[in-house]
Amino acid sequence: MLFSHISDMHLGLVQYGSEERAQDVYDVFNQAIDTSIKDHVDFVIFAGDIFHVPNPNGTAIIQMANGLKRLKENNIDSFFILGEHDISRIRSTPIPYVYHNLEFSKYIGQGNPIEYKGVLIAGFDKIRKSEIPQYESKFAEIDKIAQVHSGHKILVLHQGITEFNKFAGELQSTDLPKNFTYYAMGHLHDTDIKQFNHLNGPVVYPGSIELTTSEGIKEAKKGFFEVDISGKDATPKWIELDTRPQFSFKTEYQELSKTIDEISEKIKDFTKKPIVEVIIKGGNIETDxxxxxxxxxxSMVLRCFWRISTKQVSDSSVFLDRPNIIDDEMFRLSVDVLGSEQAASFAIKELLPVLSSGEIKEASEIIIENFEKFKKEKKQ
Incomplete structure (x- = not known):
């Protein structure tokens, strides 16, 4: 038996106001669907962040619907949970529920295990860090169910695990139910697999299917996993997607002309115009x-960005005039400024994603909710 594990599609993301970048995301999503059909997978798991915002545009909604329809037409069922980008604080019904109601795909985000062709599948929507203690009993319940199930057991989560990323970690591997044979993860955008002695199967992040704004501009392979569960162990196989190339180059100001020559030579034969970033160091810089x-x-790139880097005497870190949007670095700097990991986590992991998507009302709801919670804690 074979299944596809796809996560963090972020359908509807429009980088740099570019329709080409929006289409890039749709293209690689459809590649993943096409490959799953071609390889005759038995089912597909979508591990959250289906859309980039909770109220996606019509094109994004239709792209997902068409993908699910093609799977159904090929007798391939699918299952999904919700990531934080799918969940609105003020919208009562998340958009992906429509696919469940139309029986295009099955929603499994409430932690209720189902059995499908002898495989036990359980999933949880994105759990906020403050809510995690409430889920200890739920994890214990599904672990007991998994322990007595004789076939493969798949747990689907959209969470950061500390051993993969200490800044984005919301759970430790020891918090996970131990009796599952495959942990289908979403949320972290880098591809990674770890096997822990205290868990019965691998913890697997496919990563995002395309580079998103929070990842910056870099060379990165993107894709998903096809997982063979025909035998005792779950064996994931990496499937690389044909994404638009992205490159970041560093150069001294005096070497800029030479560097541009080298970049031109590197990218001249690409079928997809790449996205390029040039980071320039040095003094006496003339912007003209x-x-x-x-x-x-x-003429050779979709977008080209340039930045000037300068070193601060008081700090060994390199700062750019327009800093790289890197989750780990933003969190570290936020802790320095706010003096609290809890406050930094709230600002970077909860408030910033909503504000960056233009969801002002949702951001207000989050702030009010957090303030009410703070008042209750102060009274206790």
């Missing part, structure tokens, strides 16, 4: 010269 050099790449 930089812009003239960067302009030489315009």
């Amino acid at each position: 010269h930089i812009q003239a050099q960067i302009a030489r790449l315009n």
